[in-house]
Amino acid sequence: MDSFEFCSPTRFAFGRGAESRTGELLRECGGTKALLHYGGGSIRRNGVYDRVTASLEAAGVPWVELGGVQPNPREALVREGIALARREKVDFILAVGGGSVIDSAKAIAFGTLYDGDFTDYAFGKDAKVRRPVPAALPVGTVLTIAAAGSEGSCNSIISLGPEKLKRTITGDRLRPRFSVLNPELTFTLPAYQTACGLSDMFAHVVERYFTQTERVTATDELCEAVMRTVVQEGSAVMANPLDYDARANVMWAGTVAHNNVCGVGRAQDWASHGIEHELSALYDCAHGAGLAVVMPAWMDYVKDAGIGRFARFAERVWGVAPVASPEGMADEGIARYRAWLKSIGMPLTFAELGARPEDIPLLAANLHLNGNTLGAFKPLSEADVREILKLAV
Amino acid sequence: MDSFEFCSPTRFAFGRGAESRTGELLRECGGTKALLHYGGGSIRRNGVYDRVTASLEAAGVPWVELGGVQPNPREALVREGIALARREKVDFILAVGGGSVIDSAKAIAFGTLYDGDFTDYAFGKDAKVRRPVPAALPVGTVLTIAAAGSEGSCNSIISLGPEKLKRTITGDRLRPRFSVLNPELTFTLPAYQTACGLSDMFAHVVERYFTQTERVTATDELCEAVMRTVVQEGSAVMANPLDYDARANVMWAGTVAHNNVCGVGRAQDWASHGIEHELSALYDCAHGAGLAVVMPAWMDYVKDAGIGRFARFAERVWGVAPVASPEGMADEGIARYRAWLKSIGMPLTFAELGARPEDIPLLAANLHLNGNTLGAFKPLSEADVREILKLAV
Numbered sequence: 001m002d003s004f005e006f007c008s009p010t011r012f013a014f015g016r017g018a019e020s021r022t023g024e025l026l027r028e029c030g031g032t033k034a035l036l037h038y039g040g041g042s043i044r045r046n047g048v049y050d051r052v053t054a055s056l057e058a059a060g061v062p063w064v065e066l067g068g069v070q071p072n073p074r075e076a077l078v079r080e081g082i083a084l085a086r087r088e089k090v091d092f093i094l095a096v097g098g099g100s101v102i103d104s105a106k107a108i109a110f111g112t113l114y115d116g117d118f119t120d121y122a123f124g125k126d127a128k129v130r131r132p133v134p135a136a137l138p139v140g141t142v143l144t145i146a147a148a149g150s151e152g153s154c155n156s157i158i159s160l161g162p163e164k165l166k167r168t169i170t171g172d173r174l175r176p177r178f179s180v181l182n183p184e185l186t187f188t189l190p191a192y193q194t195a196c197g198l199s200d201m202f203a204h205v206v207e208r209y210f211t212q213t214e215r216v217t218a219t220d221e222l223c224e225a226v227m228r229t230v231v232q233e234g235s236a237v238m239a240n241p242l243d244y245d246a247r248a249n250v251m252w253a254g255t256v257a258h259n260n261v262c263g264v265g266r267a268q269d270w271a272s273h274g275i276e277h278e279l280s281a282l283y284d285c286a287h288g289a290g291l292a293v294v295m296p297a298w299m300d301y302v303k304d305a306g307i308g309r310f311a312r313f314a315e316r317v318w319g320v321a322p323v324a325s326p327e328g329m330a331d332e333g334i335a336r337y338r339a340w341l342k343s344i345g346m347p348l349t350f351a352e353l354g355a356r357p358e359d360i361p362l363l364a365a366n367l368h369l370n371g372n373t374l375g376a377f378k379p380l381s382e383a384d385v386r387e388i389l390k391l392a393v
Numbered sequence: 394m395d396s397f398e399f400c401s402p403t404r405f406a407f408g409r410g411a412e413s414r415t416g417e418l419l420r421e422c423g424g425t426k427a428l429l430h431y432g433g434g435s436i437r438r439n440g441v442y443d444r445v446t447a448s449l450e451a452a453g454v455p456w457v458e459l460g461g462v463q464p465n466p467r468e469a470l471v472r473e474g475i476a477l478a479r480r481e482k483v484d485f486i487l488a489v490g491g492g493s494v495i496d497s498a499k500a501i502a503f504g505t506l507y508d509g510d511f512t513d514y515a516f517g518k519d520a521k522v523r524r525p526v527p528a529a530l531p532v533g534t535v536l537t538i539a540a541a542g543s544e545g546s547c548n549s550i551i552s553l554g555p556e557k558l559k560r561t562i563t564g565d566r567l568r569p570r571f572s573v574l575n576p577e578l579t580f581t582l583p584a585y586q587t588a589c590g591l592s593d594m595f596a597h598v599v600e601r602y603f604t605q606t607e608r609v610t611a612t613d614e615l616c617e618a619v620m621r622t623v624v625q626e627g628s629a630v631m632a633n634p635l636d637y638d639a640r641a642n643v644m645w646a647g648t649v650a651h652n653n654v655c656g657v658g659r660a661q662d663w664a665s666h667g668i669e670h671e672l673s674a675l676y677d678c679a680h681g682a683g684l685a686v687v688m689p690a691w692m693d694y695v696k697d698a699g700i701g702r703f704a705r706f707a708e709r710v711w712g713v714a715p716v717a718s719p720e721g722m723a724d725e726g727i728a729r730y731r732a733w734l735k736s737i738g739m740p741l742t743f744a745e746l747g748a749r750p751e752d753i754p755l756l757a758a759n760l761h762l763n764g765n766t767l768g769a770f771k772p773l774s775e776a777d778v779r780e781i782l783k784l785a786v
Contacts, residue, residue, distance in 0.1 A: 001638050001642060003408020005404065007402070007405065014657070014658070015396020215639075217625060218645045221619070221622050226615075229611045249609070253611045264645070
């Protein structure tokens with residue numbers, strides 16, 4: 001078990017009608033004027049906008065607003081938000097939406113207080129610097145999509161420039177001060193978007209679970225607990241989108257999957273996320289869908305680097321009987337993972353995703369590994385990445 | 394799944410040598426002068442005192458100190474601490490020790506800022522008020538015993554008056570700002586104290602796990618994950634007290650067991666803790682030892698109120714094959730729980746604990762139920778409590 005530091009300070013208000021507490025929570029965090037940040041028009045159509053703004057009014061919190069966040073959120077809107085937040089002297093950023101809206105809000109929260117350009121702290125493929133942000137305005141969230149875990153995480157992923165290069169800004173200062181989680185707000189999500197969320201949250205645990213660090217029993221057990229919950233309750237949600245308890249378990253699992261309580265004490269991988277980001281950058285596909293294509297292929301490619309861990313994954317997460325060889329168990333576990341993804345409507349191949357095999361060299365090159373490696377379970381070269389993408393075709 | 398609010402803001406610094414960061418962490422939390430609070434002489438003998446104070450010196454943090462915290466910490470020392478903290482104008486309480494030291498430190502942190510008497514907020518048997526404390530000085534901890542979970546919890550339990558009535562002070566303001574967890578600091582604990590800690594942390598999950606609230610899959614899974622970890626790695630610690638990884642997994646499991654991530658979304662029980670507090674108040678026995686006597690007896694008595702949950706406990710935590718009847722599985726699960734407690738050296742009976750059967754009426758009466766009930770899985774009358782204690786004889 002490795003040494004670690006862990007801090008997940010977000011106050012979670014969970015349950016039916018919780019969005020009516022937004023104004024009160026914002027006040028308790030010291031906010032006096034908010035930038036209300038959101039995406040398209042869905043929160044206006046489904047009444048969330050009205051309930052949240054009524055709550056702000058009731059708490060006496062004035063606000064300005066900036067909508068229009070797109071999936072894979074863009075640098076340009078972050079810059080617009082920073083300018084608006086400064087001009088209007090807001091002291092709190094309130095995100096109402098899913099992971100893209102929250103990530104955009106976090107970048108605005110940092111950029112508003114930072115004297116330089118916010119992309120100075122964006123790292124990823126060809127990082128300028130890899131360091132946590134020193135300060136940020138407080139962020140609160142009202143979550144409408146259970147998927148990205150950004151409501152409890154310390155990260156913000158923004159697509160930079162016309163190439164839409166996905167870069168990460170990080171630091172505990174970006175963790176939301178509060179997050180409102182009302183499972184009912186996810187009732188009306190399209191099935192495909194719900195499934196993309198399930199794929200994403202499951203992948204967040206997989207990235208932490210596959211490790212070469214030994215004897216982290218507590219974290220292993222927590223990972224398996226969350227993965228089983230996502231599979232069981234996720235399938236229940238797909239069968240009945242209005243099942244409150246299923247939506248609730250999925251929503252909370254999605255948060256726990258990514259606040260890093262499932263990751264402490266060991267090396268984490270994150271190669272599949274790195275590879276997927278190139279897919280969603282190039283094709284603007286949903287992140288969860290891209291992960292459904294990449295991650296099982298990654299598993300096929302790296303399993304021999306730790307077949308025992310894959311056998312455990314098969315047994316503990318998928319209920320594969322521990323009678324077969326480790327290799328057989330590993331293959332069966334990966335097969336069941338693919339079958340579950342397919343059952344919830346996720347793509348498994350390049351063709352289903354709308355990706356082109358002829359782009360594989362470009363996708364791998366876009367990682368800008370420059371001779372470095374990607375991932376920790378089995379460090380991958382650019383050639384390895386191409387092989388994984390071929391397996392995903 | 395019930396609505397809930399959850400906030401666990403403590404920064405955990407985990408690993409070998411982490412206590413050398415105490416001063417730096419205290420500074421980061423804004424502390425400029427500390428009250429260093431501890432128990433007996435063990436931290437002086439084992440070098441922890443020297444390393445922590447060296448770290449304070451290096452960070453330029455002056456401190457005053459107050460040792461002498463006893464197990465089942467007393468009101469009188471809390472009052473002494475409050476007077477000292479006010480006189481010396483400290484702005485941070487640093488607890489170095491186990492749950493008793495941390496609980497005492499939390500009470501001082503509250504009492505120092507509160508104009509009235511700190512026991513105004515102590516509730517329990519005959520509560521004056523049941524409300525969270527409005528404010529407290531920040532608390533940091535350097536944990537030396539993996540057991541109580543106070544390093545991440547919102548509670549402080551103090552023994553009041555000459556009767557040593559155990560009362561709880563609560564509120565998120567009491568959650569430590571940081572907690573230093575170095576598993577090596579627990580290497581030299583006597584075996585009995587280590588085992589009491591294992592019993593205590595396991596019980597913290599049991600109190601949350603046995604519920605009538607349905608369909609809280611995420612929390613159920615997390616509970617089972619932590620219980621399995623405590624059993625597996627706890628047994629490893631008993632076999633080899635110097636096994637770092639075992640100590641590390643136990644220490645982190647003890648924190649996760651009680652920061653309430655294992656409790657959200659449902660009614661919790663806490664009857665066994667209530668009953669046990671009367672045992673440790675009357676006999677000054679170790680809390681974990683008292684729980685080992687009370688909790689299996691509680692299980693025997695309440696199992697019919699939810700036999701399916703007990704069958705699940707048997708299967709998921711103790712590996713009982715799901716072939717027998719639910720009743721048979723439940724009994725086997727409870728039997729294995731008792732066997733594990735015995736294997737780590739815990740008492741299972743009144744005689745082994747040093748308790749007297751003739752005190753049973755007094756122990757039950759001391760709960761001051763006044764016609765109210767205790768617990769949620771099966772609400773217990775005073776007569777029920779007497780029956781449970783008889784089962785524990």
